[in-house]
Amino acid sequence: MADVVITEFMDDAAVAELAARFDTLYDPKLVDQPERLLREVANARAVIVRNRTQVRGSLLLAAERLVAVGRLGVGLDNIDVAACTARGVGVFPATGANDVSVAEYVMVGALMLLRGAYFATAEVADGTWPRTRLMGRECFQRTLGLVGFGAIARHVARRAQAFDMTILAYDPFLSPDDPALAAHGAQLVGLEALLAASDVVSLHVPLTEATTHLINAERLATMKSTTILINAARGGVVDEAALADALRAKRLGGAMLDVFATEPLPGGGPLVGVPNLILTPHIAGVTEESNVRVSTMIAAKIAEALA
Numbered sequence: 574m575a576d577v578v579i580t581e582f583m584d585d586a587a588v589a590e591l592a593a594r595f596d597t598l599y600d601p602k603l604v605d606q607p608e609r610l611l612r613e614v615a616n617a618r619a620v621i622v623r624n625r626t627q628v629r630g631s632l633l634l635a636a637e638r639l640v641a642v643g644r645l646g647v648g649l650d651n652i653d654v655a656a657c658t659a660r661g662v663g664v665f666p667a668t669g670a671n672d673v674s675v676a677e678y679v680m681v682g683a684l685m686l687l688r689g690a691y692f693a694t695a696e697v698a699d700g701t702w703p704r705t706r707l708m709g710r711e712c713f714q715r716t717l718g719l720v721g722f723g724a725i726a727r728h729v730a731r732r733a734q735a736f737d738m739t740i741l742a743y744d745p746f747l748s749p750d751d752p753a754l755a756a757h758g759a760q761l762v763g764l765e766a767l768l769a770a771s772d773v774v775s776l777h778v779p780l781t782e783a784t785t786h787l788i789n790a791e792r793l794a795t796m797k798s799t800t801i802l803i804n805a806a807r808g809g810v811v812d813e814a815a816l817a818d819a820l821r822a823k824r825l826g827g828a829m830l831d832v833f834a835t836e837p838l839p840g841g842g843p844l845v846g847v848p849n850l851i852l853t854p855h856i857a858g859v860t861e862e863s864n865v866r867v868s869t870m871i872a873a874k875i876a877e878a879l880a
Contacts, residue, residue, distance in 0.1 A: 574616035577875065580604045581623035583645060584868035591872050595619075595879060611635040619875045621645060622652075624855060625836065629653035633660070641665060641878035643871040646858060648807055650780045665874040669724060670866040671858035675805050676728035678857035682829035683773045684712055686801040686849065689827070710772075710799075712736040718771030720787070721778040721806070722747055722759065729775060730757035743767045768792055773801045780807035790815035799826040805857035808833040817843040820850055831857040 575598035577591050582601040591597045598617075603610050604626045614620055614636040621643040622628060628642050633656055642652060644666040657664050685691050689709035696703055717733045719726040722744040730740050740759040747754065749761045768774060774796065778784045788802065789812040796802075802825060804811050813834060819825040827849035836855055838844065844852060858867075 575613065576617060576879065577619045577621065578603070578613050578617040579621040580610060580626045581621075581645065582864075583621065583871075584865050586865070587868035587872040590869075591876060594876060614639070618879055619643065621871060621875060624648060624651055627651050629656065633657070633662075641875055643875045645867050645871055646671065648779060650807060663878050665871060665878070667867040667870045670870050671860075671863040672725045672728050674860045674863040675725045675857045676732055678805055678831065678853075679729045679775045679803050680732050682803045682805075682851065683717070683775075683801060685851065686827035686829060687712055687715070687773070689849075712738060712773075714738065715772040716741060716770055718743070718767040718774045719759065720764065720767065720774065720776045722753065722761075723777055726775070726777040727753060727757050729777075730759050734758050738773075741767045741771060765792075765795060768796050768800075771800060772797070773803065775803045776806045776810055778806055778810060780809045784810050786810070786812045786815075788812065788816070790818070793819045793825060796825060798824050801826050802828040804829070805831040808836060814843040817847045817850075820847050825849075827851075829853070831855055 576595040577597040579588060579597065579599040580603040583599065588597065588599045598613055603613065611631060614632060616638055617636055618638050619641045620628060620636060620639065623645045628651060633639070633653065639662050641663045642657060642665065644652065644664065647666045647668055649664065649666060652664055654664050687710045690707040693703060693707055714737050716739040718741045719729060720743050722742040726742065733740055740757065741762050742754060742759040743762060743764045747761060754761055776788070778787065787810050793815055802816070811830065816828055820828060829851040831853045832855055844850065
């Protein structure tokens with residue numbers, strides 16, 4: 574039985590580094606084989622996961638020899654951190670390794686949805702020429718609202734400065750004189766003020782009891798009908814049905830979601846056929862470059878924990 578079990582995709586070179594030192598099982602499809610997963614972790618000292626593998630309950634009970642959990646990403650809502658801590662199991666996220674990827678994703682979403690001209694390929698290829706209808710908006714001197722002002726949001730702010738955007742930030746854990754705000758050209762405001770004033774709202778908060786459906790029907794109603802909403806943080810922060818209603822009724826200018834309350838989406842839900850909506854499969858933080866950084870970092874942390 575393997576010392577290290579890797580249940581989701583990881584950079585091959587990082588896997589090889591671990592396999593050179595430890596008996597390693599790498600199967601990116603293992604996350605979808607729950608019974609086999611429980612068998613494979615029975616003697617594992619380390620488990621490496623992304624966001625889909627639930628490191629809690631039955632998995633923790635099965636993994637009696639577990640010493641470390643490596644998270645190929647930063648969110649920990651799929652890991653029972655308290656239970657791991659109580660057992661002395663180290664939990665190691667890849668903090669900072671995919672910040673740039675997410676920040677670029679946010680800016681691409683803002684640019685695409687403000688401009689609104691990038692969904693016309695079929696029409697243009699067929700001879701239609703809808704120039705007037707597709708006359709969109711610039712990012713230049715628009716207002717960007719960042720809900721949460723941690724490391725990723727600060728990367729977004731730096732990129733938004735290049736577009737001469739006004740940057741508002743809401744973060745209950747920051748004081749107005751925090752030097753990070755001035756360093757990134759951001760003004761700290763309340764959540765309601767941010768939502769009302771922003772042309773683009775980007776979410777950067779973990780999923781907690783306090784942030785579940787933070788963006789709900791009531792808060793969507795306070796936003797401008799032209800505002801763009803981007804969620805590359807955690808599913809569940811946005812009430813998906815309320816968002817779909819707002820987009821269909823043209824009470825919101827557009828949205829881009831990379832994360833969902835249920836992943837993968839079950840199909841046939843409220844987000845099907847919604848206008849001005851871009852959906853991606855929890856991929857904002859995953860690029861060729863970030864996959865290498867994340868995987869290399871976690872391989873090193875797990876190797877150190879097992880040494």
